Amino acid sequence: MRFMQTIFSVAILALARLVVPQQALAEQADLRITIPVKALLYYPVFAAKDLGYFSEEGINMDIVVTQGDGPDVDALIAGSVQFAATTPNRLLTAYEQGKSLLGVMTISKRIAINCFMNKEKADALGVTESTPIAEKFQKLKGLTIGGTRPGAFTNLLAADYIKRGGMVPQQDARVIGVGAGPAMLAALENKQIDVGCIASPTPEIAVSRGKSIMFMNNTLGWDKEFEEFLFAVLYVRPDYAKANPETVRKVIRALQKANAYIINTPFDQQLTLLQKEYGELDPAILRDALTNTQSAIEPSGKISQRSVEAAEKLFISVGVLSKPIPWDAVTDNSFLAKP
Template sequence: MKRILPAALFALAAAWPAAAQESRPLRIGWVQAMANAPALIAEEKGYFREEGLNVELKGFGDGPVIQQAVAGGEIDVAYIGAPPVYQWAARGLEAKIIAKVNYGQAALIARADGSIQSLSDLKGKKLAGVNRGSGMDVLLRGLVLKETAGLDPDADLQLSQMPVGNMNAALDTGVVDAAFSWEPFISQSVLRGAGRVVFDVNAALPGYPWYVVAAPAKTLKERPDDLVKLLRANTKAIAFLREHPEEANRIIAKSFKLESVKAADGSVVPPEAIVAEARKRLGWSAAIEPTDRAFIQRLINYSVDLGILNKPLSVDDIIDDSFAAKAAAQH
């Protein structure tokens, strides 16, 4: 029997933590919205594996649930809206936005046979939105209702909170008159002839940023190389979405388990056509531009005005471009 020398044992012991660290999957939480398709594409096309990254994707219904998962140490990095990141910062949980994922996604829709033709018609009506304090809620109350429509969200209409997946049914049955939703739910309603887009945020603010890649301090410190690999995979996925739209649409439709819908004229709209319709209101980009910083600062200011944040913050305190710079340099 060959004897292992003490020096060899020491080398094995020293290597063990590094090996264990490498084998531990990077747990990625993502809001299950079509705008976060790069996470799905990177997994489906093997871009994470190409970068030598072992990942575990976990889908969540909205940003506030991911916030809880990050705080509880259940995930390492998130595809999430920008507002939860600055909300973490305000509560003392250090986290950084390290890349952008997409632009656009939100729209306010109303019953196609209803009386709501413009935002001003919302006065006195019932409107569905998501959880108060979430990114979409800040966008709805701050930009859409207060700034654009000149309405008081708490006094001029009935604003109810519900999961985005329930909004189309609520609209169809008259429980609400309008809904502030995201894709693919908007396109499903429009293509069925049940809903009508009253206000497309991306049409009003072309290219406004929404989902971002964000990581808490622990991940930033302990797994910087994995974050760089993640951003390279994210960039590849975005390029694929742009360069191969038809294949990408099929992957998205399958991943979201979209079903065909029947249009008002009786024709059948296939799942990939729902994705194509949704792409009229959203797109994908990884680089954080100066205009993106300005918009996120605008969201921060809305949150302060709405009483969701108890103190003002600077957007520069929640963005770290260094990981993206390293990913680009190694590309």
């Protein structure tokens, strides 16, 4: 039965490419988009490409993975890419530095960085998945938390957790950069770090290996402090959006189609595409990771004032933003398709 489902899924993917209008294929515009890591958080970008949604809009999209946020936005500011789908820290800090960027669509309405803890350490500290959040944060004293790289959202989130535990980051608990995916798994299992923070599917893989527990599942809304949060955002430069408004709309339409597909299509019909992009992982791991991702997607793409203010609160807390920024100075919902 699974074999027939896989064959059916492959056929659907092939047909998706065949039905793209010939005129669109003949007039493809070459565009580039950066993402920080190849996590399920950015699955909509890959789905829009693989299912032909970008092509339907007349776009040949090149996806560039920068292995951590920072270089992804640097490329956007430098003009070597037209779009970035990434976390919101640079959207806000760049404004404060006089380098305005524009958020035109939200992909994730919640923080999609989840944290996992070394099981031996968790057992020693008496931490379980159901331990109250405030107590979990207090238990971070003396531990080392791994994010992808210094200044990345993963590291900033870890610093916020330390502060919410009543401690000083880097003094009472350390935050270090260890890279993404396999590098973070190895660091935790080799006890170089006690907690790792990154997007799916790495936390699910870690838990499935039996050497970790889920410490914080933000995509499922465990942390009520950030239940609505501007997280995965589609950025452009304001000058590019002004000069190319229809191109911005086309990219957004393609991503909205991808979001609808991800939310509404049964897992078994997505498995082939998921394994194409994220490797031959155990389907059970991919199912859990997809469920987490689906719960965080914002179907409308609309950026809310509340979500921007929640992001500002975190960045002010960890010292990368000095004061709140008017939310409509860095966002613009006018490129979204009207309901």
